[in-house]
Protein backbone atom coordinates (compact mmCIF):
# COMPACT_ATOMS: atom_id res chain seq x y z
CA UNK A 1 0.00 0.00 0.00
CA UNK A 2 1.19 3.50 -0.76
CA UNK A 3 2.05 6.11 1.81
CA UNK A 4 -1.10 7.53 3.40
CA UNK A 5 -1.34 11.26 4.09
CA UNK A 6 -3.79 12.97 6.41
CA UNK A 7 -3.50 16.67 5.65
CA UNK A 8 -0.32 18.58 5.00
CA UNK A 9 1.17 20.68 7.82
CA UNK A 10 -1.83 20.45 10.15
CA UNK A 11 -1.02 17.74 12.68
CA UNK A 12 -0.66 18.87 16.28
CA UNK A 13 1.97 16.20 16.95
CA UNK A 14 4.92 17.40 19.04
CA UNK A 15 7.96 15.45 20.19
CA UNK A 16 10.15 16.73 23.04
CA UNK A 17 13.51 15.15 22.29
CA UNK A 18 14.81 16.19 25.71
CA UNK A 19 12.28 13.95 27.46
CA UNK A 20 12.57 10.96 25.12
CA UNK A 21 14.25 7.94 26.70
CA UNK A 22 14.45 5.97 23.47
CA UNK A 23 12.17 3.14 24.56
CA UNK A 24 10.78 2.74 21.04
CA UNK A 25 7.16 2.41 22.12
CA UNK A 26 5.97 5.10 19.71
CA UNK A 27 7.44 3.18 16.80
CA UNK A 28 5.56 0.09 17.93
CA UNK A 29 2.14 1.71 18.29
CA UNK A 30 2.08 4.24 15.45
CA UNK A 31 0.02 2.81 12.58
CA UNK A 32 1.56 5.16 10.02
CA UNK A 33 5.29 4.85 10.68
CA UNK A 34 5.64 8.48 11.66
CA UNK A 35 8.73 7.82 13.81
CA UNK A 36 12.11 6.21 13.56
CA UNK A 37 14.95 5.90 16.03
CA UNK A 38 17.81 8.34 15.73
CA UNK A 39 20.46 6.93 17.96
CA UNK A 40 18.92 6.78 21.44
CA UNK A 41 15.90 8.96 20.74
CA UNK A 42 12.85 8.91 18.52
CA UNK A 43 12.46 11.38 15.73
CA UNK A 44 9.53 12.35 13.53
CA UNK A 45 10.20 11.34 9.93
CA UNK A 46 6.76 11.53 8.35
CA UNK A 47 4.74 14.22 10.13
CA UNK A 48 2.07 14.50 7.45
CA UNK A 49 1.20 10.82 7.82
CA UNK A 50 0.00 11.44 11.38
CA UNK A 51 -3.78 11.18 11.70
CA UNK A 52 -3.80 12.22 15.36
CA UNK A 53 -5.03 8.93 16.77
CA UNK A 54 -3.18 9.64 20.02
CA UNK A 55 -1.67 6.18 20.42
CA UNK A 56 1.88 7.44 20.66
CA UNK A 57 1.24 10.05 23.33
CA UNK A 58 -0.92 7.69 25.38
CA UNK A 59 1.82 5.05 25.35
CA UNK A 60 4.90 7.22 25.76
CA UNK A 61 6.19 6.52 29.29
CA UNK A 62 8.28 9.68 29.30
CA UNK A 63 5.54 12.12 28.36
CA UNK A 64 7.62 13.20 25.41
CA UNK A 65 4.80 13.17 22.89
CA UNK A 66 1.84 15.50 22.68
CA UNK A 67 -0.93 15.34 20.14
CA UNK A 68 -4.42 16.75 20.15
CA UNK A 69 -6.32 13.56 19.46
CA UNK A 70 -10.02 13.46 18.73
CA UNK A 71 -9.94 16.18 16.10
CA UNK A 72 -8.42 14.32 13.20
CA UNK A 73 -9.16 11.54 10.82
CA UNK A 74 -10.02 8.82 13.30
CA UNK A 75 -12.49 11.10 15.03
CA UNK A 76 -14.05 12.10 11.72
CA UNK A 77 -14.59 8.47 10.77
CA UNK A 78 -16.31 7.70 14.08
CA UNK A 79 -18.45 10.84 13.88
CA UNK A 80 -19.41 9.94 10.32
CA UNK A 81 -20.53 6.48 11.37
CA UNK A 82 -22.66 8.06 14.11
CA UNK A 83 -24.10 10.66 11.74
CA UNK A 84 -22.67 13.56 13.67
CA UNK A 85 -21.41 16.83 12.22
CA UNK A 86 -17.78 16.76 11.25
CA UNK A 87 -18.13 13.23 10.04
CA UNK A 88 -16.21 13.64 6.82
CA UNK A 89 -12.52 13.18 6.43
CA UNK A 90 -10.08 12.62 3.65
CA UNK A 91 -10.63 8.88 3.62
CA UNK A 92 -14.27 8.10 4.51
CA UNK A 93 -16.80 6.97 5.40
CA UNK A 94 -19.08 8.94 3.11
CA UNK A 95 -22.49 9.92 4.47
CA UNK A 96 -25.67 11.10 2.79
CA UNK A 97 -27.57 14.23 3.80
CA UNK A 98 -29.32 12.40 6.62
CA UNK A 99 -26.04 11.19 8.06
CA UNK A 100 -26.42 7.59 6.92
CA UNK A 101 -23.21 5.88 5.97
CA UNK A 102 -23.14 5.21 2.23
CA UNK A 103 -19.93 3.25 2.23
CA UNK A 104 -18.33 1.18 4.90
CA UNK A 105 -15.72 2.78 7.11
CA UNK A 106 -12.65 2.68 4.96
CA UNK A 107 -9.89 4.70 6.46
CA UNK A 108 -6.16 4.92 6.28
CA UNK A 109 -6.11 4.19 10.01
Ligand code: SF4
Nearest residue numbers: 020021023024026060
Ligand atom coordinates in the same frame (compact mmCIF):
# COMPACT_ATOMS: atom_id res chain seq x y z
S1 SF4 B 1 7.55 6.38 23.32
FE1 SF4 B 1 8.29 8.35 24.12
S2 SF4 B 1 10.17 7.86 25.26
FE2 SF4 B 1 9.70 6.09 23.96
S3 SF4 B 1 10.90 6.45 22.05
FE3 SF4 B 1 8.84 7.32 21.71
S4 SF4 B 1 9.02 9.50 22.31
FE4 SF4 B 1 10.80 8.42 23.16
Ligand code: SF4
Nearest residue numbers: 030050051053054056
Ligand atom coordinates in the same frame (compact mmCIF):
# COMPACT_ATOMS: atom_id res chain seq x y z
S1 SF4 C 1 -0.99 10.29 16.81
FE1 SF4 C 1 -1.19 8.21 15.92
S2 SF4 C 1 -0.63 8.47 13.74
FE2 SF4 C 1 0.09 10.30 14.82
S3 SF4 C 1 2.22 9.84 15.32
FE3 SF4 C 1 0.97 9.25 17.10
S4 SF4 C 1 0.52 7.06 16.82
FE4 SF4 C 1 1.23 7.89 14.83
